[in-house]
Amino acid sequence: MVLESRPESMQRINTPALAKAYIDERIEMLREQIGDKKVLLALSGGVDSSVVAALLIRAIGKQLTCVHVNHGLLRKGEPEQVIRVFRDEMAANLIYVDATDRFLDKLAGVSDPEQKRKIIGGEFIDVFAEEARKLDGITFLGQGTIWPDILESERGIKAHHNAGGLPEDLQFELVEPVRILFKDEVREVGRALGLPESMVNRQPFPGPGLGVRCPGAITRDRLEAVREADAILREEFAAAGLAGKVWQYFTVVPDFKSTGIRDGKRVFEWACIIRAVNTTDAMSATVEEIPFALMQKLVSRITSEVKGVNRVLYDFTPKPCATIEYE
Numbered sequence: 540m541v542l543e544s545r546p547e548s549m550q551r552i553n554t555p556a557l558a559k560a561y562i563d564e565r566i567e568m569l570r571e572q573i574g575d576k577k578v579l580l581a582l583s584g585g586v587d588s589s590v591v592a593a594l595l596i597r598a599i600g601k602q603l604t605c606v607h608v609n610h611g612l613l614r615k616g617e618p619e620q621v622i623r624v625f626r627d628e629m630a631a632n633l634i635y636v637d638a639t640d641r642f643l644d645k646l647a648g649v650s651d652p653e654q655k656r657k658i659i660g661g662e663f664i665d666v667f668a669e670e671a672r673k674l675d676g677i678t679f680l681g682q683g684t685i686w687p688d689i690l691e692s693e694r695g696i697k698a699h700h701n702a703g704g705l706p707e708d709l710q711f712e713l714v715e716p717v718r719i720l721f722k723d724e725v726r727e728v729g730r731a732l733g734l735p736e737s738m739v740n741r742q743p744f745p746g747p748g749l750g751v752r753c754p755g756a757i758t759r760d761r762l763e764a765v766r767e768a769d770a771i772l773r774e775e776f777a778a779a780g781l782a783g784k785v786w787q788y789f790t791v792v793p794d795f796k797s798t799g800i801r802d803g804k805r806v807f808e809w810a811c812i813i814r815a816v817n818t819t820d821a822m823s824a825t826v827e828e829i830p831f832a833l834m835q836k837l838v839s840r841i842t843s844e845v846k847g848v849n850r851v852l853y854d855f856t857p858k859p860c861a862t863i864e865y866e
């Protein structure tokens with residue numbers, strides 16, 4: 540099979556009309572490629588896989604099966620949003636797998652960052668493969684590959700996340716309907732497909748999820764603290780009009796405690812670190828100047844609403860020498 544490349548003359552898709560033209564053309568192409576066969580898609584809820592799902596639902600409806608694996612490391616409200624948008628609103632064939640216990644049991648006591656990433660990645664493939672084996676007659680695997688993935692793997696910057704990870708008995712033909720698009724174009728197409736703005740404009744979120752924002756061995760209570768603090772941060776950034784402006788912002792709760800006072804008594808609790816950065820390519824990043832009043836509000840809400848956190852810190856370190864994520 541000849542893999543599709545972005546034509547040099549291709550116009551940037553930056554209007555709803557251009558997005559609609561792309562969608563119409565792709566639907567035709569997808570119907571031709573797939574015929575009456577079946578497609579499987581790992582739907583994370585990120586921009587790329589969500590747009591691929593919405594395109595495939597328009598093109599082939601119930602011939603698509605989406606699998607959403609909740610590894611327990613997603614942000615607050617994310618699995619619920621995937622179910623609401625795809626199963627309830629778009630009537631997709633959606634298999635929801637809550638694999639939280641499986642992931643957290645495997646991760647218990649593991650503090651090495653690379654080991655944690657390996658466990659999360661490996662377990663994800665295992666869970667997805669188990670679901671795939673339960674299904675009959677799947678010919679194609681949908682993938683949210685986008686054009687920068689191809690360019691970066693050609694330049695040797697990062698290995699393209701292709702189907703190579705699946706076991707031998709599960710080899711499918713690929714369907715990559717946003718392969719020739721840049722990220723901003725994927726967002727434009729997603730909007731034209733009716734996906735909610737919170738999904739289309741989602742900030743980057745790493746595959747290992749909150750697992751890399753819980754440095755050290757992950758525990759359920761610290762994971763819950765990072766998830767709650769992240770939800771507060773997102774809410775306050777949205778209220779302050781920063782949501783679409785700051786490239787990436789999140790919280791980190793390391794395995795470290797310090798002394799504090801609560802209700803007149805001594806407590807020994809975690810510190811929550813806030814990170815907010817701007818970048819164009821994630822290779823380097825600068826730190827956002829958060830208004831002091833917003834910072835005070837965040838400190839007040841996080842220390843009063845998040846169980847087990849008595850201190851809030853702001854990370855002023857650019858990339859380099861710090862990376863954006865902590866692990």
Ligand code: XMP
Binds near residue numbers: 743744746747821865
């Ligand atoms: P770092 O921490 O390397 O992150 O400065 C750069 C950007 O990449 C994101 N990131 C990941 N994205 N899988 C992903 O899909 C990953 O394993 C992963 N690790 C980091 C990070 O959030 C930032 O946007």
